[in-house]
Amino acid sequence: MGFVVTTLVFAAIGILASLCARICCNKGPSANLFHLTLVITATVCCWLMWAIVYLAQMNPLIVPILSEGE
Amino acid sequence: MMEMLENLPTMDMMRSEPMQLARIIIPIESAHRTVSYLGDLGLFQFKDLNSDKSPFQRTFATQIKRCGEMARKLRFFKDQMMKAGLLSSTRSAYGSEISLDELEVKLGELESELIEMNANTEKLQRAYNELLEYKLVLQKAGDFFHHAQNSATAQQREFEEHRLVEGSMDSPLLLEQEMTTDITKHVKLGYVSGLVPRDKSMAFERILFRTTRGNVFLKQNVVEEPVIDPVQGEKVEKNVFIIFYSGERAKNKVLKICDAFGANRYPFTDDIGKRYQIITEVSGKISELKTTIEVGTLHWSTVVQAIANQFEQWNNLVKKEKSIYHTLNALSFDVTKKCLVAEGWHPVFATIQIQKALQRATSDSNSQVGSIFEVLHAKESPPTYFHTNKFTSAFQEIVDAYGVAKYQEANPGLYTIVTFPFLFAVMFGDWGHGICLLLATLFLILREKKYSSQKLGDIMEMAFGGRYVIFMMAIFSIYTGFIYNEFFSVPFEIFGRSAYDCRDSSCSDATTIGMIKVRDTYPFGVDPMWHGTRSELPFLNSLKMKMSILLGVAQMNLGIILSYFNAKFFKNDLNIRYQFIPQMIFLNSLFGYLSLLIIVKWCTGSQADLYHVMIYMFLSPTDDLGDNQLFWGQKYFQILLLLAALVAVPWMLIPKPLLLKKQHEERHQGLAYAPLHSLDENIESDFSDKPHGEHEEFEFSEVLVHQLIHTIEFVLGSVSNTASYLRLWALSLAHSELSSVFYEKVLLLAWGFNNVIVLIIGIIVFVFATVGVLLVMETLSAFLHALRLHWVEFQNKFYEGDGYKFIPFSFVSIGEEDDN
Numbered sequence: 001m002g003f004v005v006t007t008l009v010f011a012a013i014g015i016l017a018s019l020c021a022r023i024c025c026n027k028g029p030s031a032n033l034f035h036l037t038l039v040i041t042a043t044v045c046c047w048l049m050w051a052i053v054y055l056a057q058m059n060p061l062i063v064p065i066l067s068e069g070e
Numbered sequence: 071m072m073e074m075l076e077n078l079p080t081m082d083m084m085r086s087e088p089m090q091l092a093r094i095i096i097p098i099e100s101a102h103r104t105v106s107y108l109g110d111l112g113l114f115q116f117k118d119l120n121s122d123k124s125p126f127q128r129t130f131a132t133q134i135k136r137c138g139e140m141a142r143k144l145r146f147f148k149d150q151m152m153k154a155g156l157l158s159s160t161r162s163a164y165g166s167e168i169s170l171d172e173l174e175v176k177l178g179e180l181e182s183e184l185i186e187m188n189a190n191t192e193k194l195q196r197a198y199n200e201l202l203e204y205k206l207v208l209q210k211a212g213d214f215f216h217h218a219q220n221s222a223t224a225q226q227r228e229f230e231e232h233r234l235v236e237g238s239m240d241s242p243l244l245l246e247q248e249m250t251t252d253i254t255k256h257v258k259l260g261y262v263s264g265l266v267p268r269d270k271s272m273a274f275e276r277i278l279f280r281t282t283r284g285n286v287f288l289k290q291n292v293v294e295e296p297v298i299d300p301v302q303g304e305k306v307e308k309n310v311f312i313i314f315y316s317g318e319r320a321k322n323k324v325l326k327i328c329d330a331f332g333a334n335r336y337p338f339t340d341d342i343g344k345r346y347q348i349i350t351e352v353s354g355k356i357s358e359l360k361t362t363i364e365v366g367t368l369h370w371s372t373v374v375q376a377i378a379n380q381f382e383q384w385n386n387l388v389k390k391e392k393s394i395y396h397t398l399n400a401l402s403f404d405v406t407k408k409c410l411v412a413e414g415w416h417p418v419f420a421t422i423q424i425q426k427a428l429q430r431a432t433s434d435s436n437s438q439v440g441s442i443f444e445v446l447h448a449k450e451s452p453p454t455y456f457h458t459n460k461f462t463s464a465f466q467e468i469v470d471a472y473g474v475a476k477y478q479e480a481n482p483g484l485y486t487i488v489t490f491p492f493l494f495a496v497m498f499g500d501w502g503h504g505i506c507l508l509l510a511t512l513f514l515i516l517r518e519k520k521y522s523s524q525k526l527g528d529i530m531e532m533a534f535g536g537r538y539v540i541f542m543m544a545i546f547s548i549y550t551g552f553i554y555n556e557f558f559s560v561p562f563e564i565f566g567r568s569a570y571d572c573r574d575s576s577c578s579d580a581t582t583i584g585m586i587k588v589r590d591t592y593p594f595g596v597d598p599m600w601h602g603t604r605s606e607l608p609f610l611n612s613l614k615m616k617m618s619i620l621l622g623v624a625q626m627n628l629g630i631i632l633s634y635f636n637a638k639f640f641k642n643d644l645n646i647r648y649q650f651i652p653q654m655i656f657l658n659s660l661f662g663y664l665s666l667l668i669i670v671k672w673c674t675g676s677q678a679d680l681y682h683v684m685i686y687m688f689l690s691p692t693d694d695l696g697d698n699q700l701f702w703g704q705k706y707f708q709i710l711l712l713l714a715a716l717v718a719v720p721w722m723l724i725p726k727p728l729l730l731k732k733q734h735e736e737r738h739q740g741l742a743y744a745p746l747h748s749l750d751e752n753i754e755s756d757f758s759d760k761p762h763g764e765h766e767e768f769e770f771s772e773v774l775v776h777q778l779i780h781t782i783e784f785v786l787g788s789v790s791n792t793a794s795y796l797r798l799w800a801l802s803l804a805h806s807e808l809s810s811v812f813y814e815k816v817l818l819l820a821w822g823f824n825n826v827i828v829l830i831i832g833i834i835v836f837v838f839a840t841v842g843v844l845l846v847m848e849t850l851s852a853f854l855h856a857l858r859l860h861w862v863e864f865q866n867k868f869y870e871g872d873g874y875k876f877i878p879f880s881f882v883s884i885g886e887e888d889d890n
Contacts, residue, residue, distance in 0.1 A: 041489065058672060067603060
C-alpha cells in the first residue's frame with residue numbers, strides 16, 4: 001500500500017487507541033496523560049518495527065535464491 | 071511548544087508522589103488505637119525516634135515479650151494441628167472480637183491442657199507397648215522353653231565336668247566345696263527372657279558369650295511382625311530370647327548386657343497353667359489400655375479442631391498487636407510524659423485520610439484531648455512512592471530491583487511498561503509461540519482471585535506475580551511474529567502477494583541467480599518467499615542488525631531526553647547546558663548519523679558499504695567517498711559531524727566542575743551573613759537525628775574526577791552500548807533457527823515416514839522441544855537480555871536510583887511477611 005499510506009494508517013490507529021483509552025478509563029488528568037503516553041509509545045514502537053522492515057525490502061540488494069530440491 | 075510542555079498536568083508514574091514529613095502528638099490513652107487505625111490505612115511510614123535505645127530499653131518491651139510468648143504458643147498449636155492433619159481454615163471470621171488479655175489467658179489454658187494430654191497419651195502408649203511385648207514373650211518363649219532348658223542343662227553339666235577334670239587353680243576353696251556335691255545332681259539354672267532388636271541380636275549373642283566365657287546358653291527365635299518398641303515408639307524387628315545362666319556373677323553380667331543392648335526383659339514362668347493365666351490377664355489389660363488411649367486421642371483431636379477453627383483469627387490478632395507495639399516503641403515520649411510523639415512520612419494526598427483516622431481514634435478511645443498533626447520541613451530526602459495498581463506494580467518492581475528512584479526523579483518504569491515487552495518481542499518474534507504464551511498467561515489472569523489468596527510455590531509465585539508482564543510480552547510477540555512472518559517458523563502469505571517471482575516462466579535460474587522483485591513490496595513484514603532460500607540468512611542478518619542499531623539509538627536518545635526533563639525539574643541549568651547538549655551532540659553525530667545512513671541506503675537502494683564509510687570517516691575524513699557516496703555534500707557533512715563530536719567531549723568534561731566551584735564559592739561568601747535561625751528551627755534540629763545538608767566540603771579534584779569518569783563512561787559507553795543492542799539481532803536469529811530446526815528436522819521428518827506411530831512420536835518430541843527449549847528457555851533468555859538492555863543501556867543515560875522505598879506501616883504487609 002505504500003509507505004506513506006501505511007504510516008498514516010498507523011497514526012490513525014494510534015489516535016483511535018488513545019480515544020478508546022480516554023473513553024473507557026477516564027481517571028483524572030494525570031492518569032489520562034499516563035495512558036496517552038503508553039499508547040503513543042506503543043504505537044511508535046510498532047510503527048518503527050514495521051517501517052524498518054518495509055524500508056529494508058523496498059530496494060533490495062540481495063534476492064531470494066531458492067535452494068535445491070524446492 | 072515549551073509553554074505547552076510546562077503547563078501539562080503531572081503524569082501518574084513519571085515522578086514519585088510528593089511526600090511530606092509530619093509530626094503527630096498523640097495522648098497516651100488513644101495511642102494504641104491511633105496506631106491501629108493508621109495501620110489499617112497503610113499510608114504512614116513511622117520514623118524510629120528511639121534508634122539509640124536497645125530493644126530491651128524500649129517502653130513497650132514487656133508487651134512485645136507477651137506477644138512473643140503468645141506467638142510461641144500459637145506455633146505449638148500449629149504443630150499439633152499439623153500432627154492431626156488439620157489445616158487452619160483460611161481467614162475465618164468465626165468467633166467474636168477478643169481482646170489481647172483474654173486471648174493470653176485462653177492460650178495459656180489451652181497450652182497446658184494440650185501438654186498434659188500429650189504426656190498422658192505418651193505414658194499410656196508406652197505401657198501399652200510394654201504389655202504387648204510381654205504377651206509376645208509369654209507366647210513365643212513358651213514354645214521353645216523346655217527344649218532350650220534341656221539343652222542348657224546338658225551344656226552346663228558338660229561344662230562343670232570339664233572344670234572338675236581340669237582342676238582349675240583360680241578358686242580352690244570353692245572347688246573343694248563343689249567337689250563334695252554329687253556331679254549328677256540336678257543343675258540349678260536361672261533364666262532371663264525378653265525381646266532384643268533383630269539387628270543387634272548377633273552382637274548380643276557374641277558379647278554374652280565372651281563375657282561369661284561361654285557359660286550361658288542363649289536361644290533366640292524370630293518374631294515375624296515388627297513390634298513397636300516402648301522406648302522409641304517405632305516399629306522394630308525383634309527376636310525373642312531366653313538366656314540360661316548359673317551363678318550370681320553371670321546373672322549380673324547378663325542383666326547389664328541386656329540393658330546395654332536395649333533388650334527389654336520380661337518375667338517368664340515355667341508353669342504352663344500359670345502362664346496362660348498371666349496371658350489372659352495381660353490381654354485384658356491391653357484391651358483396657360487401648361480403649362483408654364482411643365478416648366484420650368479423640369479428646370485431643372476435638373480440642374485441636376476447636377483450636378484450628380480459631381487459629382487464623384488468633385494468629386492475625388497476635389501479629390497485629392505485636393506490630394502495633396513495635397511501632398509504639400518507635401515513638402518517643404514528650405517532655406510532659408503524657409503524650410507520644412510520632413514522626414513519619416506520608417504522601418501529600420493522604421493528609422486528609424490520616425487526619426480523619428486520628429479523629430476517629432480520639433473519639434473511639436473517649437480521650438479528652440485530640441491528636442495534633444503538624445507538617446515538618448524535612449532536611450533529608452523523602453522516600454519514593456509510586457501509586458501502582460496490579461498492572462503497573464510488576465513493571466515498577468522490575469525497575470526497583472535495579473535501584474529505587476531518587477525522590478522525584480524521572481521514573482523509567484513508565485516507559486518500561488511498553489519498551490520492555492517490545493524489546494522482548496523483538497527477540498522472540500513468532501506469533502505461534504506468542505499465542506502459546508498468551509494462552510498460558512490468560513489462564514493465570516482469569517484465575518487471579520483464586521491464586522492471589524493461595525500459597526504458591528516459588529516459581530509459580532514469580533510467574534503469577536509477573537502475569538501482566540508476560541501478557542504484554544505475549545501480545546507484542548504476536549505482533550513481531552507477524553512482522554517476521556514466522557508461525558512456528560513457517561511463513562504465511564497473509565497480507566498480500568509476495569513481491570518476488572521468477573525471472574522467466576521456466577524458473578530455470580531460480581536456484582542460481584534467484585528471483586527478482588516484480589511487484590510492490592510485501593505490505594506488512596518480511597516477504598514469505600525468503601524462508602528456506604539460500605540467501606535468507608544474509609538478508610535477514612543485514613535487516614536485523616540494522617534494526618537493532620536503529621532501535622538502540624532511539625532508546626538511548628529517549629534516555630538522554632529524560633535526563634533533560636530531570637534537569638529541568640530540579641532546576642539544574644548546569645546539567646542542561648553542559649551535559650545534556652554535548653551528550654546529544656556526541657551520540658547523534660556518530661550513531662544518529664549511522665542511523666541516517668542506514669535509512670538513506672534503504673531508501674535509495676545504493677550499494678554503499680556503510681562499514682567503510684563509518685571507519686574512514688574517522689581515519690581519513692578528507693578523502694573522497696567515491697562509490698560510497700549516498701547524498702550530495704556527504705564528505706563535508708561528515709567532517710562537520712566529526713568536529714562537533716570532538717568539541718562535545720571537552721564540553722562535557724571541563725565547564726561543569728569549574729562552574730560548580732564558582733557556585734560553591736559564591737554560596738560560601740554569602741553564608742557569613744546568613745540570618746539567625748528562628749527558635750522553631752533550632753528545636754527541630756535537635757529532634758532530627760543527623761543534621762543533613764552539610765555541603766560544606768567541596769573538593770575540586772573530586773568533582774573533576776567525577777566528571778571525568780562520567781565523560782569517559784559516556785563516550786566509550788556510546789560505542790559499547792550501541793553494539794550491545796546487537797543482542798536483539800543475535801537472540802532473534804537464535805530463536806528463529808531453533809524454531810526452524812525443530813519444525814524441519816522433527817516434524818517434517820516424522821511426516822516423511824508416512825507412518826502413524828512415527829508421526830505421533832514426532833509430534834510428541836516436537837511439542838516437548840518447543841515447550842522446553844523455545845517457550846521456557848528462550849522466554850527466560852529474552853526476558854533477561856531485554857532486562858539488561860533496560861537496566862544498563864537505557865538507564866545509565868539518566869537514572870540515579872539511589873532513593874529508598876516508602877514502606878508504610880500497614881497490616882496487609884505484615885500478614886504477608888510472616889507467612890513462611
